[in-house]
Amino acid sequence: MAAGESGIHLCVFDLDHTLVRSDLDLDRMKRDVASHLRRRGVGLAMGEPLPPIAELLRAAEVHDGRHGSRVAAEVWQIVAEHERRALAAAREEPGARETLGALRARGCWVAVWTNNASATAAEALARAGLAGLVDVLVGRDDAGALKPAPDGFKVILDRLAAVAGCRHARRAGAVAARCHGDAGVARKRATERAIVIGDSWIDGAAASAAGVRFVAFRTPASIFAARGVPVWRRVEHLAEVLHLPGMPAGSRCG
Numbered sequence: 001m002a003a004g005e006s007g008i009h010l011c012v013f014d015l016d017h018t019l020v021r022s023d024l025d026l027d028r029m030k031r032d033v034a035s036h037l038r039r040r041g042v043g044l045a046m047g048e049p050l051p052p053i054a055e056l057l058r059a060a061e062v063h064d065g066r067h068g069s070r071v072a073a074e075v076w077q078i079v080a081e082h083e084r085r086a087l088a089a090a091r092e093e094p095g096a097r098e099t100l101g102a103l104r105a106r107g108c109w110v111a112v113w114t115n116n117a118s119a120t121a122a123e124a125l126a127r128a129g130l131a132g133l134v135d136v137l138v139g140r141d142d143a144g145a146l147k148p149a150p151d152g153f154k155v156i157l158d159r160l161a162a163v164a165g166c167r168h169a170r171r172a173g174a175v176a177a178r179c180h181g182d183a184g185v186a187r188k189r190a191t192e193r194a195i196v197i198g199d200s201w202i203d204g205a206a207a208s209a210a211g212v213r214f215v216a217f218r219t220p221a222s223i224f225a226a227r228g229v230p231v232w233r234r235v236e237h238l239a240e241v242l243h244l245p246g247m248p249a250g251s252r253c254g
């Protein structure tokens with residue numbers, strides 16, 4: 001392990017095209033949303049590639065604020081319909097079950113951080129056979145703002161503290177702030193010992209904003225470099241996560 005790198009005890013995975021394969025076409029979703037915004041007269045400079053959904057939504061919310069319209073709600077309906085259609089084909093990313101199982105066997109906490117609705121995400125995990133292998137799931141209705149905002153990571157730490165309980169948290173190494181007296185120190189320590197794994201630059205940007213190391217999954221490094229997103233490591237297969245520097249080899253983390 002290089003100087004300054006902490007042992008890993010929390011692995012936060014993106015959902016679509018990371019843990020779960022589905023027919024969710026994010027580019028198609030963004031094109032449909034952008035077309036709707038244009039039809040509704042929402043002013044937004046939209047070149048290629050299109051901005052993230054979060055940015056399209058912000059434009060809709062600004063428009064609603066000025067005109068008393070409900071364009072943002074209409075956008076959410078378009079997004080939800082794409083997610084619902086993709087759900088039927090949700091299946092495990094090869095190696096996901098074994099990797100999550102091995103992480104948990106080593107005492108690492110496993111979280112999922114997705115911009116999908118949490119109910120849809122939970123169903124996707126269930127269909128992929130992964131539901132029982134995730135300690136915490138944070139969807140868009142749980143976090144204050146969508147990725148690339150870092151809000152969801154704070155929610156993960158809060159929920160993990162509740163899930164872990166004091167005894168487990170002490171053993172796993174400072175997850176629960178309430179066990180340590182100094183919440184700021186415990187949260188910093190937990191952040192240092194976490195990694196985020198995802199396929200999109202949005203995942204990397206969210207991790208960076210939260211101060212967490214980012215592991216790029218399969219996506220070429222040039223995609224992240226073009227957005228100025230720092231990448232700690234890159235893996236081609238989920239099982240490679242088990243061999244990252246700082247990953248505990250024994251039966252317990254921390």
Ligand SMILES: [Mg+2]
Binds near residue numbers: 014016199200
């Ligand atoms: Mg993804």
